[in-house]
Amino acid sequence: MGKTPVTLTLNKAERAGFTDPGENLLNFLRRGLGDLSPKYGCGQGTCGACTVLIDGEPQLSCLVLAETVSGKTVNTTGGLADGAQLHALQTAFMDGFAAQCGYCTPGMLMAAKALLDRNPRPSRDEIAEAISGNLCRCTGYAPIIDAILAATGQQVQG
Amino acid sequence: MAFTIETYATTAEAARAMGADARFLAGGTLVMRDVNAGDQSFTRIIRSTDPALTAIRGTGDGISVGACVTLHQIVANPDLAFLAPVARQVGGPQVRNMGTVGGNLFAPHPYGDFTVALLAIGAKVTTAQGQKPVDDFLRDRDRSGLVTEILIPRPRDPGSFGWHKVSRTKPKGASVMSIAAYLPREGGRIRNVRIAFGAMGGHPLRATGAERALEGQSLDASTIARAAAVTLEGLSPPTDPLASEWYRREVAAVHLTRLLTRMERS
Ligand SMILES: Cc1cc2nc3c(=O)[nH]c(=O)nc-3n(C[C@H](O)[C@H](O)[C@H](O)COP(=O)(O)OP(=O)(O)OC[C@H]3O[C@@H](n4cnc5c(N)ncnc54)[C@H](O)[C@@H]3O)c2cc1C
Numbered sequence: 245m246g247k248t249p250v251t252l253t254l255n256k257a258e259r260a261g262f263t264d265p266g267e268n269l270l271n272f273l274r275r276g277l278g279d280l281s282p283k284y285g286c287g288q289g290t291c292g293a294c295t296v297l298i299d300g301e302p303q304l305s306c307l308v309l310a311e312t313v314s315g316k317t318v319n320t321t322g323g324l325a326d327g328a329q330l331h332a333l334q335t336a337f338m339d340g341f342a343a344q345c346g347y348c349t350p351g352m353l354m355a356a357k358a359l360l361d362r363n364p365r366p367s368r369d370e371i372a373e374a375i376s377g378n379l380c381r382c383t384g385y386a387p388i389i390d391a392i393l394a395a396t397g398q399q400v401q402g
Numbered sequence: 403m404a405f406t407i408e409t410y411a412t413t414a415e416a417a418r419a420m421g422a423d424a425r426f427l428a429g430g431t432l433v434m435r436d437v438n439a440g441d442q443s444f445t446r447i448i449r450s451t452d453p454a455l456t457a458i459r460g461t462g463d464g465i466s467v468g469a470c471v472t473l474h475q476i477v478a479n480p481d482l483a484f485l486a487p488v489a490r491q492v493g494g495p496q497v498r499n500m501g502t503v504g505g506n507l508f509a510p511h512p513y514g515d516f517t518v519a520l521l522a523i524g525a526k527v528t529t530a531q532g533q534k535p536v537d538d539f540l541r542d543r544d545r546s547g548l549v550t551e552i553l554i555p556r557p558r559d560p561g562s563f564g565w566h567k568v569s570r571t572k573p574k575g576a577s578v579m580s581i582a583a584y585l586p587r588e589g590g591r592i593r594n595v596r597i598a599f600g601a602m603g604g605h606p607l608r609a610t611g612a613e614r615a616l617e618g619q620s621l622d623a624s625t626i627a628r629a630a631a632v633t634l635e636g637l638s639p640p641t642d643p644l645a646s647e648w649y650r651r652e653v654a655a656v657h658l659t660r661l662l663t664r665m666e667r668s
Contacts (some may be wrong), residue, residue: 248407266405266437266447292496301499307434308500309447310406355495376574377494379663380666381422382460 248311254279255323263310270294272310273320281322281350285379292378302358302377304371321350324357326361332395333357340400342391344382351378356392365396405437405519409449416450417530417548424448426548428470429500431493432509448548455504455550458482458589464556469504469549475517484560488519489580491567494574504549507539511601512576512644515567518600522582522610523563526553540605561668562586566661570644577601578645579654581661590620597629597658602637602650611635612658626662630655 247262254277261276268287272374273296274281285291287306294305297319324331333353336342343349350373359366366374371392372385380388390400408424410416420426425445429435433447455470458479465481476482476489477498492498492506492515506516507527520536527539528551539546556565564583569575580600585592595616597609611632619625639650 268434268438288435289493289497292494295496302496303499304431304496306438307430309407309430309434309437309449312427312430314450331590358495373573375496377496 250276250311250314252313252315253317256317267310268306269296269310269318270305271312273305273318274309279320279322281320282354283347283350284352285347290379291348291353292351292375293348295354295378297354297358300358302355302363304377319354319357321353324353331357333360333392336391336395337388340387340391340394342383342387348378348380348382352380352388353387356395359392360396365398366392368393404442404445406445407447407449408529409451411451413450413452413454413548413550416448416452417550419446419448420547421446426450428502428505429472431497431501434618438591450548461553461570462525465554467503467552467554469507469551470502471504473498473501473503473506476516481556482554484517484557484563485519485523485554487491488516488565488567491565491569491573491580492516503552507536507549507552508543511604511640512578512642514600514606515577515580518580518598518606519563519565519582520552520554521598522584522596523557524555524584524596527551528553537608540663543605557584558586561665562667564661566664576644579639579650579657580652581658583658583661583665585621585662585665587621591618592616592621593618599637599654601644602639602654604638604640607637609633609636609658616662621662621666623663626659626666629662630659633658 250263251260263272282296282305283293285293289304289307295302296305299316355375355378371389393400425433425444426448448659455468457468459466473489473492475668476541505658525536526533529546529549560576562585567580568578579602582598584596595613598606612629615629639647
């Protein structure tokens, strides 16, 4: 079975690799391009741990056929920090203990980033909606919602 | 992974390439699950980059929606505002950015929420064989070939369309059941009523008993009670991990009553 070349912009860098027919984007990013930040949780779209931004929209990389992102822009948690300078969301997650085991965190961060990119001052309900495709089995979600609110500079209540 | 991926520039070529050994890839939220699970029942994955598949355009009394229009595009389109509450309840944000209207037509139980709305509003589906009502399409969807567009009539009064999804987790969860009701009124009487249920059969189904009870009546508490009494006619609810057949039968009338009562009051 022949391999297909894929070129894309990953975290602001031009990248290229070869994908097997039927390979999903998550696999391609992790094994093909060495970006280990998106996580494999369920392979069924249910958990959201593999969430990446494709042309700015949060999508489930485990359900995207890798070759369909040719020519597109993909952003992952691996590209959030600017050198040693963490993204405001990352700092807020750290300060607010919004991660326990941490497996859902990369997906949560990308879902949250997509929200803040189009709505810099979301309400609690809007945040809950934005992360509704991401499962967390440790925190009970409240610290995650608080951290996203804090990252926007809004008062966190209760 | 023994798949070949075929990408076609036009829907006509893609339609010709379809076959028993092929799956069309729209948003992929269901196809890629099968690919990841090592499904061997198909070997070819068909795609099309035809821009017509992702276009939404007005057609006078209706709206033409390309089969690969995403649920997010529906939410964002002011012309389709009456369907936004439906599309907003399909999966989470990621699923809505990927999942398409065409894919929803094929989604197995308990999925297919958007199709429930299409069935109630009386949409038509376009394939290589021409146009058919969603009702007919659903009866033999396995043999339909490529769907290119969905024609959605514009309700004269957006208030005549109502939607209610019952799920155990919120804001995202698969349907215990979903209900769409289209109750056009003329001179206070309901004319050409259509009520559709999701997750209450192999594919979205019309509640024929409730429709009969509502047709020609005014929408009031006693009409709603008569419709509720025959809710299950035309439906065949299954048992699945979300709910048993017994439970679905018990609560169907309760939820239909809630939806119709909300529509009566607004
Ligand atoms: C986590 C999760 C949550 C979900 N929640 C919901 C929910 O709440 N409600 C709901 O209704 N669904 C839900 N779904 C199911 C699914 O995402 C939606 O039904 C979606 O609309 C399917 O569209 P798609 O484009 O992704 O389909 P695809 O996976 O691309 O295709 C699905 C099927 O339809 C066929 N197909 C697609 N387009 C065409 C076409 N144009 N012509 C011919 N055949 C075609 C494919 O070959 C395939 O057999 C969920 C899925 C996931 C992963």
